[in-house]
Amino acid sequence: MKKSISGVTIELRQGDIANQGDCEAVVNAANAQLETGGGVAGAIHTAAGPELTSEARSMAPIKPGEAVITKAYNLPNQYVIHCLGPVYGQDKPEDRLLANCYSNALKLAEEKQISSIAFPAISTGIFGYPVEDAAKVAFTKFIESISSLKHLKNIIFVLYSEKDLNIHKRVLEQIL
Numbered sequence: 001m002k003k004s005i006s007g008v009t010i011e012l013r014q015g016d017i018a019n020q021g022d023c024e025a026v027v028n029a030a031n032a033q034l035e036t037g038g039g040v041a042g043a044i045h046t047a048a049g050p051e052l053t054s055e056a057r058s059m060a061p062i063k064p065g066e067a068v069i070t071k072a073y074n075l076p077n078q079y080v081i082h083c084l085g086p087v088y089g090q091d092k093p094e095d096r097l098l099a100n101c102y103s104n105a106l107k108l109a110e111e112k113q114i115s116s117i118a119f120p121a122i123s124t125g126i127f128g129y130p131v132e133d134a135a136k137v138a139f140t141k142f143i144e145s146i147s148s149l150k151h152l153k154n155i156i157f158v159l160y161s162e163k164d165l166n167i168h169k170r171v172l173e174q175i176l
Protein backbone atom coordinates (compact mmCIF):
# COMPACT_ATOMS: atom_id res chain seq x y z
CA MET A 1 0.00 0.00 0.00
CA LYS A 2 1.31 3.48 -0.97
CA LYS A 3 -0.03 6.96 -0.24
CA SER A 4 1.42 10.18 -1.55
CA ILE A 5 1.14 13.44 0.41
CA SER A 6 2.75 16.68 -0.81
CA GLY A 7 5.30 14.75 -2.89
CA VAL A 8 6.26 12.33 -0.10
CA THR A 9 5.26 8.67 -0.38
CA ILE A 10 4.33 6.62 2.66
CA GLU A 11 4.52 2.93 1.82
CA LEU A 12 3.53 -0.05 3.98
CA ARG A 13 5.09 -3.40 3.22
CA GLN A 14 5.52 -6.77 4.90
CA GLY A 15 9.10 -7.94 5.29
CA ASP A 16 12.38 -8.03 7.16
CA ILE A 17 13.89 -4.64 8.06
CA ALA A 18 17.37 -6.12 7.50
CA ASN A 19 16.56 -6.84 3.84
CA GLN A 20 15.43 -3.50 2.41
CA GLY A 21 17.87 -2.91 -0.45
CA ASP A 22 15.95 0.01 -1.98
CA CYS A 23 16.25 2.30 1.07
CA GLU A 24 19.17 4.57 1.90
CA ALA A 25 18.56 4.25 5.63
CA VAL A 26 16.92 1.70 7.89
CA VAL A 27 15.78 2.32 11.45
CA ASN A 28 16.70 0.04 14.34
CA ALA A 29 14.34 -0.54 17.29
CA ALA A 30 17.32 -0.34 19.61
CA ASN A 31 18.11 -0.91 23.28
CA ALA A 32 19.69 1.82 25.43
CA GLN A 33 23.16 0.27 25.16
CA LEU A 34 22.90 0.09 21.34
CA GLU A 35 23.91 -3.55 21.52
CA THR A 36 22.50 -6.41 19.53
CA GLY A 37 19.35 -7.97 20.99
CA GLY A 38 16.20 -9.77 19.88
CA GLY A 39 13.73 -8.76 17.17
CA VAL A 40 14.76 -5.86 14.93
CA ALA A 41 18.01 -5.13 16.80
CA GLY A 42 19.11 -8.75 16.45
CA ALA A 43 18.30 -8.85 12.73
CA ILE A 44 20.06 -5.54 12.02
CA HIS A 45 23.22 -6.21 14.06
CA THR A 46 23.55 -9.75 12.69
CA ALA A 47 23.16 -8.64 9.08
CA ALA A 48 25.37 -5.54 9.44
CA GLY A 49 28.18 -7.30 11.32
CA PRO A 50 30.37 -6.51 14.37
CA GLU A 51 31.57 -3.14 13.04
CA LEU A 52 28.04 -1.78 13.40
CA THR A 53 27.86 -2.99 17.01
CA SER A 54 31.18 -1.36 17.82
CA GLU A 55 30.32 2.02 16.19
CA ALA A 56 26.88 2.05 17.84
CA ARG A 57 28.23 1.11 21.27
CA SER A 58 30.48 4.19 21.26
CA MET A 59 27.34 6.41 21.25
CA ALA A 60 25.53 4.60 24.09
CA PRO A 61 23.63 4.96 26.29
CA ILE A 62 20.64 6.74 24.76
CA LYS A 63 17.34 7.66 26.40
CA PRO A 64 13.78 6.78 25.28
CA GLY A 65 12.82 8.95 22.32
CA GLU A 66 16.43 9.60 21.25
CA ALA A 67 18.04 8.56 17.96
CA VAL A 68 21.62 8.24 16.69
CA ILE A 69 22.99 7.42 13.24
CA THR A 70 25.74 5.02 12.14
CA LYS A 71 26.97 3.52 8.91
CA ALA A 72 25.22 0.34 7.74
CA TYR A 73 28.28 -1.86 7.06
CA ASN A 74 27.14 -5.20 5.54
CA LEU A 75 23.50 -4.17 5.23
CA PRO A 76 22.35 -3.17 1.74
CA ASN A 77 21.84 0.44 2.98
CA GLN A 78 24.05 3.43 3.71
CA TYR A 79 22.91 4.29 7.22
CA VAL A 80 21.24 2.83 10.28
CA ILE A 81 19.30 5.19 12.54
CA HIS A 82 18.99 3.68 16.01
CA CYS A 83 15.92 4.74 18.02
CA LEU A 84 15.14 3.78 21.59
CA GLY A 85 11.37 3.44 21.93
CA PRO A 86 9.54 3.62 25.26
CA VAL A 87 8.80 0.47 27.24
CA TYR A 88 4.99 0.45 27.37
CA GLY A 89 3.71 0.98 30.91
CA GLN A 90 7.09 2.18 32.15
CA ASP A 91 8.55 5.12 30.15
CA LYS A 92 5.93 7.89 30.25
CA PRO A 93 4.31 9.59 28.48
CA GLU A 94 4.69 6.71 26.01
CA ASP A 95 3.01 8.49 23.09
CA ARG A 96 5.30 11.54 23.29
CA LEU A 97 8.44 9.41 23.65
CA LEU A 98 7.43 7.25 20.68
CA ALA A 99 6.63 10.34 18.58
CA ASN A 100 10.08 11.72 19.53
CA CYS A 101 11.69 8.57 18.06
CA TYR A 102 10.05 9.26 14.71
CA SER A 103 10.77 13.00 14.67
CA ASN A 104 14.40 12.53 15.77
CA ALA A 105 14.92 9.85 13.10
CA LEU A 106 13.43 12.11 10.42
CA LYS A 107 15.66 14.97 11.61
CA LEU A 108 18.83 12.85 11.33
CA ALA A 109 17.75 11.60 7.89
CA GLU A 110 17.24 15.17 6.68
CA GLU A 111 20.66 16.22 8.03
CA LYS A 112 22.27 13.45 5.94
CA GLN A 113 20.12 14.36 2.92
CA ILE A 114 18.63 10.88 2.84
CA SER A 115 15.82 10.36 0.33
CA SER A 116 14.41 6.98 1.48
CA ILE A 117 14.05 5.46 4.91
CA ALA A 118 12.51 2.23 6.24
CA PHE A 119 11.05 2.05 9.75
CA PRO A 120 10.01 -0.98 11.80
CA ALA A 121 7.09 -0.61 14.23
CA ILE A 122 9.24 0.69 17.11
CA SER A 123 8.29 -0.47 20.65
CA THR A 124 5.57 -2.90 19.46
CA GLY A 125 7.57 -6.09 20.11
CA ILE A 126 9.50 -6.73 23.30
CA PHE A 127 8.60 -3.22 24.60
CA GLY A 128 4.87 -4.09 24.48
CA TYR A 129 3.30 -1.00 22.84
CA PRO A 130 -0.12 -1.91 21.37
CA VAL A 131 0.31 -2.02 17.59
CA GLU A 132 -2.72 0.08 16.64
CA ASP A 133 -1.88 2.86 19.14
CA ALA A 134 1.75 2.89 18.01
CA ALA A 135 0.71 3.11 14.35
CA LYS A 136 -1.48 6.16 15.12
CA VAL A 137 1.46 7.89 16.82
CA ALA A 138 3.83 7.10 13.94
CA PHE A 139 1.55 8.17 11.09
CA THR A 140 0.40 11.31 12.90
CA LYS A 141 4.04 12.35 13.33
CA PHE A 142 4.89 11.61 9.67
CA ILE A 143 1.97 13.68 8.42
CA GLU A 144 2.82 16.53 10.80
CA SER A 145 6.45 16.50 9.59
CA ILE A 146 5.88 16.25 5.85
CA SER A 147 5.88 19.98 5.14
CA SER A 148 9.35 20.33 6.76
CA LEU A 149 10.99 17.52 4.71
CA LYS A 150 13.33 18.64 1.93
CA HIS A 151 15.24 15.48 1.02
CA LEU A 152 13.09 12.59 2.18
CA LYS A 153 10.77 11.39 -0.57
CA ASN A 154 9.99 7.81 0.48
CA ILE A 155 9.03 6.71 3.97
CA ILE A 156 8.55 2.96 4.19
CA PHE A 157 7.05 1.08 7.10
CA VAL A 158 8.17 -2.55 7.23
CA LEU A 159 5.84 -4.84 9.17
CA TYR A 160 6.93 -8.31 10.11
CA SER A 161 3.52 -10.00 10.13
CA GLU A 162 0.52 -9.80 7.84
CA LYS A 163 -1.62 -9.02 10.89
CA ASP A 164 0.48 -5.95 11.76
CA LEU A 165 0.50 -4.88 8.10
CA ASN A 166 -3.31 -4.97 8.04
CA ILE A 167 -3.58 -2.98 11.27
CA HIS A 168 -1.23 -0.34 9.83
CA LYS A 169 -3.20 -0.19 6.56
CA ARG A 170 -6.41 0.42 8.48
CA VAL A 171 -4.87 3.14 10.66
CA LEU A 172 -3.29 4.93 7.69
CA GLU A 173 -6.62 4.93 5.83
CA GLN A 174 -8.31 6.41 8.91
CA ILE A 175 -5.71 9.14 9.44
CA LEU A 176 -5.38 10.31 5.82
Ligand code: AR6
Binds near residue numbers: 040127129161
Ligand atom coordinates in the same frame (compact mmCIF):
# COMPACT_ATOMS: atom_id res chain seq x y z
N1 AR6 B 1 11.93 -6.86 10.50
C1 AR6 B 1 10.84 -6.07 10.70
N2 AR6 B 1 10.12 -6.07 11.85
C2 AR6 B 1 10.51 -6.93 12.82
C3 AR6 B 1 11.64 -7.78 12.68
C4 AR6 B 1 12.37 -7.73 11.46
N3 AR6 B 1 13.43 -8.48 11.23
N4 AR6 B 1 11.77 -8.51 13.83
C5 AR6 B 1 10.76 -8.13 14.64
N5 AR6 B 1 10.00 -7.19 14.03
P1 AR6 B 1 11.25 -5.36 18.67
P2 AR6 B 1 10.91 -3.07 20.50
C6 AR6 B 1 8.83 -6.45 14.55
O1 AR6 B 1 11.02 -6.31 19.80
O2 AR6 B 1 9.54 -3.49 20.88
C7 AR6 B 1 15.27 -5.74 21.22
O3 AR6 B 1 15.73 -6.92 21.79
C8 AR6 B 1 8.18 -7.00 15.78
O4 AR6 B 1 7.19 -7.96 15.42
O5 AR6 B 1 12.36 -5.63 17.74
O6 AR6 B 1 11.18 -1.63 20.22
C9 AR6 B 1 16.14 -4.55 21.56
O7 AR6 B 1 17.43 -4.97 21.94
C10 AR6 B 1 7.55 -5.76 16.38
O8 AR6 B 1 6.30 -5.48 15.75
O9 AR6 B 1 11.49 -3.85 19.22
C11 AR6 B 1 15.41 -3.88 22.69
O10 AR6 B 1 15.82 -4.34 23.96
C12 AR6 B 1 8.52 -4.63 15.99
O11 AR6 B 1 9.30 -5.17 14.93
C13 AR6 B 1 13.98 -4.25 22.49
O12 AR6 B 1 13.98 -5.45 21.73
C14 AR6 B 1 9.45 -4.15 17.10
O13 AR6 B 1 9.86 -5.27 17.86
C15 AR6 B 1 13.22 -3.22 21.67
O14 AR6 B 1 11.86 -3.56 21.67
